Amino acid sequence: MAQYADIIEIVAPSQAAAGNKVDIAVKIKNTYSAVISIMVGGALEYGVSPWPGIDFPENWANVNGGATYSFNGxxxxxxxxxxxxxYSYWYGSDGSWYFDDEFTKSVEIAAVSEPSISDFRIADFIKV
Structure with a gap:
């Protein structure tokens, strides 16, 4: 259980096509009674090493006590x-970041549909 920075949810699609950008949000709750700095981090597990990171343009925020903050990546x-x-981290009064919580979510690979005859136009096959 998290001490101060509890990951509530990862918002991500259940599936995505290979090569597409996948937007996610990691919701982290400050369980402390006052404002603290919270940081998010993330990595992708899919059979390569080291695990690639997730891009979070804004990876930390000062979060009010009891509030939940959504980090977009x-x-x-x-x-x-x-x-x-x-992963969540909180910033201590000693100037250090402390690991606090971890949460996972899977995203399946989307099947690519085969083109059907209705996807083509006759004009695509006629040379002018």
Whole structure:
């Protein structure tokens, strides 16, 4: 259980096509009674080492006591199922960041549909 920076949820699609940008949000609650600095981090697990990171343009915020903050990030979907690992940290009065919580969510690879005859126009096949 988290001490001060409790990850409540990872908001991400259940599936995505390979090569597409996947937007995510990691919701972290400040369980302390006063304002503290909270930081988010993340990595992707899908069979490569080291695990690639997740891009969070704004990866920390001062969060009011009892409030939940949503950190927005993204990654490019690999060619297979991926597990998102999100991490939370809180900033101590000694000037150090402390790891606090971890949460995971899986994103499946979206099947690419085969084109149907209705996807084509006759004009695409006629040379002028």
């Amino acid at each position: 993204s990654f490019i979907m690999p060619d297979r199922r991926v597990t998102i690992h999100a």
